[in-house]
Amino acid sequence: MGNGDSVFFSRVLTELTLSFHIIYATIGVGVPLMIMIAQWVGIKKNDEHYILLARRWTRGFVITVAVGVVTGTAIGLQLSLLWPNFMELAGNTIALPLFMETFAFFFEAIFLGIYIYTWDRFKNQKKHLLLLIPVALGASFSAIFITIVNAFMNAPQGFDLVNGELVNVSPLLAMFNPAMPSKVAHVVVTAYMTSAFVLASIGAFRLLKGSNHEYHKKALLLTMKLGLIFSIATAVIGDFSGKYLAEYQPEKLAAAEWHFETEAGAPLILYGVLDNGEVKYALKVPFGLSILAHSNPNAKVIGLDQFSKEDVPPLYIHYLFDLMVTIGMWLIFLSLVYLVGTWKKWPFIFSKWFRWLMVLGGPFSIIAIEAGWWLDEVGRQPWVLRGIMRTKDAATASGHVDTMLWLFAGLYLILGIGSAFVLWRMFRKNPVEQELADRAADKAGDMK
Amino acid sequence: MTLEILGITVLGVFLFGYIIIASIDFGAGFFNAFSTVTGKEHILTKVIQRYLSPVWEVTNVFLVFFFVGIIGFFPKTAYYYGSTLLVPVSIAVILLAIRGAYYAFTTYGGLKHKRYTILYGLTGLFIPASLSIVLTISEGGFVTMEKSGPVLDYWALFTSPLSWSIVVLSLTSVLYISAVFLTWYAQKAKDRAAANLLRKYALVWAGPAIITATGIIVEMKDHNPEHYQRLVDVWWLFGLSVILFAGTVFLLWKRLAYGLAFGLLTGQFTFAFLAYGISHYPYLMYPYLTIYDSFTNKAMATALVIAFIAGLCLLLPSLYLLLRLFLFNKDYVQGNRNDHA
Ligand code: HDD
Ligand code: HEM
Ligand code: HEM
Numbered sequence: 005m006g007n008g009d010s011v012f013f014s015r016v017l018t019e020l021t022l023s024f025h026i027i028y029a030t031i032g033v034g035v036p037l038m039i040m041i042a043q044w045v046g047i048k049k050n051d052e053h054y055i056l057l058a059r060r061w062t063r064g065f066v067i068t069v070a071v072g073v074v075t076g077t078a079i080g081l082q083l084s085l086l087w088p089n090f091m092e093l094a095g096n097t098i099a100l101p102l103f104m105e106t107f108a109f110f111f112e113a114i115f116l117g118i119y120i121y122t123w124d125r126f127k128n129q130k131k132h133l134l135l136l137i138p139v140a141l142g143a144s145f146s147a148i149f150i151t152i153v154n155a156f157m158n159a160p161q162g163f164d165l166v167n168g169e170l171v172n173v174s175p176l177l178a179m180f181n182p183a184m185p186s187k188v189a190h191v192v193v194t195a196y197m198t199s200a201f202v203l204a205s206i207g208a209f210r211l212l213k214g215s216n217h218e219y220h221k222k223a224l225l226l227t228m229k230l231g232l233i234f235s236i237a238t239a240v241i242g243d244f245s246g247k248y249l250a251e252y253q254p255e256k257l258a259a260a261e262w263h264f265e266t267e268a269g270a271p272l273i274l275y276g277v278l279d280n281g282e283v284k285y286a287l288k289v290p291f292g293l294s295i296l297a298h299s300n301p302n303a304k305v306i307g308l309d310q311f312s313k314e315d316v317p318p319l320y321i322h323y324l325f326d327l328m329v330t331i332g333m334w335l336i337f338l339s340l341v342y343l344v345g346t347w348k349k350w351p352f353i354f355s356k357w358f359r360w361l362m363v364l365g366g367p368f369s370i371i372a373i374e375a376g377w378w379l380d381e382v383g384r385q386p387w388v389l390r391g392i393m394r395t396k397d398a399a400t401a402s403g404h405v406d407t408m409l410w411l412f413a414g415l416y417l418i419l420g421i422g423s424a425f426v427l428w429r430m431f432r433k434n435p436v437e438q439e440l441a442d443r444a445a446d447k448a449g450d451m452k
Numbered sequence: 453m454t455l456e457i458l459g460i461t462v463l464g465v466f467l468f469g470y471i472i473i474a475s476i477d478f479g480a481g482f483f484n485a486f487s488t489v490t491g492k493e494h495i496l497t498k499v500i501q502r503y504l505s506p507v508w509e510v511t512n513v514f515l516v517f518f519f520v521g522i523i524g525f526f527p528k529t530a531y532y533y534g535s536t537l538l539v540p541v542s543i544a545v546i547l548l549a550i551r552g553a554y555y556a557f558t559t560y561g562g563l564k565h566k567r568y569t570i571l572y573g574l575t576g577l578f579i580p581a582s583l584s585i586v587l588t589i590s591e592g593g594f595v596t597m598e599k600s601g602p603v604l605d606y607w608a609l610f611t612s613p614l615s616w617s618i619v620v621l622s623l624t625s626v627l628y629i630s631a632v633f634l635t636w637y638a639q640k641a642k643d644r645a646a647a648n649l650l651r652k653y654a655l656v657w658a659g660p661a662i663i664t665a666t667g668i669i670v671e672m673k674d675h676n677p678e679h680y681q682r683l684v685d686v687w688w689l690f691g692l693s694v695i696l697f698a699g700t701v702f703l704l705w706k707r708l709a710y711g712l713a714f715g716l717l718t719g720q721f722t723f724a725f726l727a728y729g730i731s732h733y734p735y736l737m738y739p740y741l742t743i744y745d746s747f748t749n750k751a752m753a754t755a756l757v758i759a760f761i762a763g764l765c766l767l768l769p770s771l772y773l774l775l776r777l778f779l780f781n782k783d784y785v786q787g788n789r790n791d792h793a
Contacts, residue, residue, distance in 0.1 A: 095527025
């Protein structure tokens with residue numbers, strides 16, 4: 005296997021591991037917050053349903069966390085195994101947030117262990133809820149720290165390269181790079197949004213399958229409310245991400261928007277296909293891109309003509325961008341309609357087809373997450389560290405990457421199927437109605 | 453103390469922590485499987501699962517801490533070890549993943565099957581075996597520098613007596629450490645039958661553990677005379693280690709103070725680990741990489757140390773809470789409480 009091959013297979017393996025990890029990681033970041041909110045509402049309203057909701061979500065959550073942890077360990081080691089040259093540089097410049105991330109992991113893992121094994125230990129539910137705070141904080145901080153590393157890859161700073169030597173390293177400057185604020189905020193908020201819609205899918209699915217229990221209705225209403233809040237936040241912060249790109253990574257924005265010529269008053273191109281360098285069937289919003297990039301319809305937006313050919317990222321990221329934004333807008337719309345409709349008692353809210361749309365909300369958010377990361381990472385190409393190190397120079401020279409790719413692909417297949425199967429079985433075997441009845445019987449037993 | 457020494461000490465502490473708690477975990481899985489095969493599962497399974505359940509993720513983080521930390525403090529290790537370890541570490545990762553996920557699926561997800569229990573137990577042996585290769589490689593002689601970078605000579609590795617002795621040592625230590633700890637734990641759980649059986653396992657594995665450890669020192673003489681000489685220089689640390697070993701065996705034999713026995717065992721491994729670490733100094737990989745030429749820049753090192761101290765302030769109280777609630781909580785250990793979500 006030549007070096008070109010190991011670069012290729014290293015890329016595929018990285019893509020595969022990250023795309024798999026991110027599903028579980030996103031759920032791992034967002035769901036603790038949802039559990040916290042449900043348990044808190046339950047305590048406030050003294051409503052057994054919300055507490056049970058929190059409890060059942062927790063049971064599912066430990067399964068997704070487990071897969072998150074093992075795939076995270078895999079990607080953590082793979083970064084050094086597949087990109088040794090990059091990691092040597094990264095170790096010198098951006099190791100601080102990576103290192104802090106391990107403390108966030110510790111914090112989360114310890115308190116998660118405590119939280120799940122102390123459900124009935126405290127008389128006062130509030131005390132138990134307190135144990136969840138470090139879990140949620142730890143999870144969100146894992147996301148914050150790792151995203152800072154990724155932001156650094158997009159906008160490296162905090163060191164100087166003099167004759168190939170690293171000098172003037174400043175770990176804090178490296179962490180607080182220009183990409184960091186919008187990227188961290190967008191990643192964290194999209195994780196919350198995704199978790200809300202994934203949990204909403206479950207509630208909607210149960211209602212579709214004939215259950216008419218109050219429990220599922222409450223669950224659906226709560227998660228759709230949260231979904232609306234976080235999806236609006238996502239769109240707002242996504243807009244900031246666009247403005248960041250215009251300022252610091254214009255080639256990525258230009259490639260994502262198929263913006264070829266630098267011009268003032270640039271239109272926004274939505275959808276469409278690229279045919280021999282010509283954009284076809286696209287929707288053109290006049291002045292749209294200038295507004296998106298600089299909040300000013302007459303602002304000049306840099307186009308791809310300003311870059312040499314080998315520095316332009318693949319143009320297919322346009323489709324990824326459109327997919328992500330469309331899903332974001334759609335879910336804002338869907339959750340808004342649902343909430344207004346519930347309030348106004350519009351009958352179609354309770355129809356089968358509408359519930360199916362809500363079931364699809366969860367998978368759609370996950371697709372948006374994947375599209376967003378692919379946009380971000382492919383849009384950075386050909387650089388692994390923008391402007392400093394090319395991806396092809398970062399990879400290992402080892403000859404066995406292709407075999408490892410097959411092994412890991414098999415592993416993820418097993419983990420994916422295994423976790424889906426276990427989750428499915430868990431909720432099938434122990435329906436809410438049954439559990440509520442059991443708990444009521446337990447309580448009655450205690451009284452005697 | 454220089455920053456280099458401070459860095460390697462921090463990493464050493466966490467590596468040692470991982471070795472001990474992961475050994476307990478790996479061994480427990482193996483004994484669990486073994487008892488299933490030999491029809492004694494009713495004796496062991498409960499005790500073992502009660503201990504393992506709340507801690508497996510924490511165990512994993514120790515490993516993550518070590519490999520993230522070493523890239524931070526000694527970035528060149530990414531280049532030397534990253535380029536050479538692709539195959540052995542990938543295999544270890546896959547096994548770890550299967551193990552962790554399967555564990556979660558069974559305990560939280562209620563999936564149960566004898567075949568899987570056995571598979572799970574076996575991964576507990578293969579993982580330490582594959583991870584121990586890292587130690588072997590660090591002794592030098594298996595990596596050559598080519599134009600494309602460092603390359604691992606698999607043939608030399610697989611035919612070297614040293615690498616096989618290290619594999620065997622990792623297995624015997626895992627079983628020994630785990631059995632001693634679980635004896636104590638079963639005792640606390642007031643589970644007589646389990647404690648007796650585990651005590652027997654502990655005594656069975658004590659001999660092989662010490663013999664293989666000694667064997668390695670002998671192998672080293674041929675393989676890496678420089679390291680051997682430095683090992684001999686710290687003979688007194690090994691001496692202390694052997695004395696503590698004798699103490700553990702004595703207590704187990706006499707059925708006395710199992711808690712103390714585990715304490716002595718920890719001491720034994722601490723001294724042996726120290727002796728190994730000190731004699732390995734300053735090399736991270738013979739003869740290419742020392743802690744000095746691989747060290748990160750000063751600014752990063754200082755930042756990492758500060759982050760480490762701050763992190764520790766967060767970590768130690770939390771770990772204490774975890775231990776108090778599960779390891780040292782009578783009701784939990786004895787199985788009177790099970791407040792699982
Ligand atoms: C549920 C998922 C989701 C949804 C609905 C959206 N995004 Fe997003 N987006 C992400 C999930 C995501 C992400 C996975 O979190 C990314 C990938 C890398 C990153 O920083 O965030 C991302 C990246 C990302 C980037 C690239 C940032 C960079 O490369 O530095 C831009 C410009 C936007 N988003 C903009 C938007 C806009 C204007 C949206 C309108 C609604 C939107 N996103 C919805
Ligand atoms: C978890 C979400 C992420 C996903 C889904 C993701 C996805 C990807 C994809 C698809 C590529 C390949 C691009 C290409 O080859 O065209 C890539 C490259 C890479 N990413 Fe990310 N990424 C994520 C986050 C990160 C983070 C946080 C880091 C750093 C700590 C990182 C480090 C890398 C590296 C080193 C490469 C190698 C360059 C390459 O393969 O082209 N990624 N990632
Ligand atoms: C290159 C990128 C990444 C690396 C190297 C990485 C590394 C890791 C590692 C080593 C773990 C296991 C920790 C443990 O043992 O407890 C893990 C888990 C986790 N990762 Fe990643 N990760 C990456 C990308 C991401 C991203 C982009 C996010 C968030 C958006 C994320 C969020 C999490 C979370 C929350 C966990 C904890 C497990 C869970 O709650 O599901 N990771 N990651």
